[in-house]
Amino acid sequence: MVSEGLWSIGELARWAGVGVKTVRYYSDRGLLPEAGRSSGGHRRYGAGALDRLRLIRSLRALDLPVPAVERALERDEALEEVVSGQLREVGSQLTALRWREASLRLLQDCPAGERTERLRLLGAVSVPPDTAALARFWRRILPVRLPARVVSTVLDSVVPRLPEEPSPGQVLDFARLHALVSDPRVERPESRPAPPLPAGEYRPAVLYEGLAEAYALASAELAAGRALREGGAGGALDCFVAAYAHARGTVDSPGFRRGLLPLLARSDGPVITRYWKLATGLFAPGEPVLGALHHHLSVALHAQVEGRAD
Known part of the structure; x- marks a missing residue:
């Protein structure tokens, strides 16, 4: 430890358990303010720098990217926003992993003769999947004169909110459902459902x-x-x-x-x-x-x- 209660970059790195390059990187990004410089121009840090560096390491250990860490250190409200955003991202990743796991179990447990067909179905679906194709299907078959608010209500009722922890059977049902609504043959007049009442004769x-x-x-x-x-x-x-x-x-x-x-x-x-x-x-x-x-x-x-x- 040096005089005036200031630490050199090496001392700060040693106390924090990180490398000198790490301290220098965060200093250059402005995340770790310097308390001053030595007569030789070397960086010096106050005691608060150690707490700051430990906070940065904690945030990075949670897999927050450096730009997010920068925002989180600006103010408490920003930290809350960053953490909430990271939670949403982790939730999405977990959902993707659960769908992937269920997909693998679906392939593992199926008869060998069905595996190729199931792979084809699964290959057409993103992970985690979305229901955009289902919504497009209903928009195509609903009457064109429906007000937007009615269309929105209908879509909320007919498009399922997909489970976050699906079973292999649910993965297969969705893959088949996605294939059904994406089939270009459903666009043909003979394949489309008849209107609920004779066309032009109802509101x-x-x-x-x-x-x-x-x-x-x-x-x-x-x-x-x-x-x-x-x-x-x-x-x-x-x-x-x-x-x-x-x-x-x-x-x-x-x-x-x-x-x-x-x-x-x-x-x-x-x-x-x-x-x-x-x-x-x-x-x-x-x-x-x-x-x-x-x-x-x-x-x-x-x-x-x-x-x-x-």
Whole structure:
């Protein structure tokens, strides 16, 4: 230790347990202010430099890049922002590792004859995956006149939030779902689902807003253990039919309900049916699955209409 309570660069490095080059690097970056210079022009550091250097080392040990360390040392609020950002990045990395692990287990446990096909499916999906292709698929098949807020609501309901810790089965379902919505054949007119009501004969925004309310009621009724036909006046099934009736500018009636059945049967088609078969297992436990709710309501309507016919 030198006089005046100041340390040389070598002494500071020794006390901190780092190399002289490290101290010099941080000094040159302005992260480690000098207390002065010796008569020979050598750097001198005060006692506070050791605490500062230890803080820098702690931040770097957390894998923060040097620019982030610089921001973190400016003020306490900046440190909080940097730590929050690093936590998000680590979370993303962990999710990617879990998807990779589940993908490897999927390949490890599958029959040898299926491995090549599964590799092809997995190779088309990023890790961690995103749902952009699913959202594009729905944007293509939704009516063009839907307001942006309605489109956003629909997408929130039909595009699953992918699990952070997927099972191998969920990885396979998503890979197959991604392949389905990315298949150029679904763009062909014969492959696209029929509109929920005859084209040009209904107001799409009215229909989709009404269906959102019906699905919410159906989810609550099913969670309560009630059959959808037993919901009573104003229940999910009535709301479901009313959505179609209001969209057509007409009223609910036994005749309207009978005429709605073939429309519901045609509206989904094989692509949408396949979509929901693959997507259902990707939704969180207890989360309403719109495809399943729509199916339950359609089945309940069919049972009700057929029951009346009897």
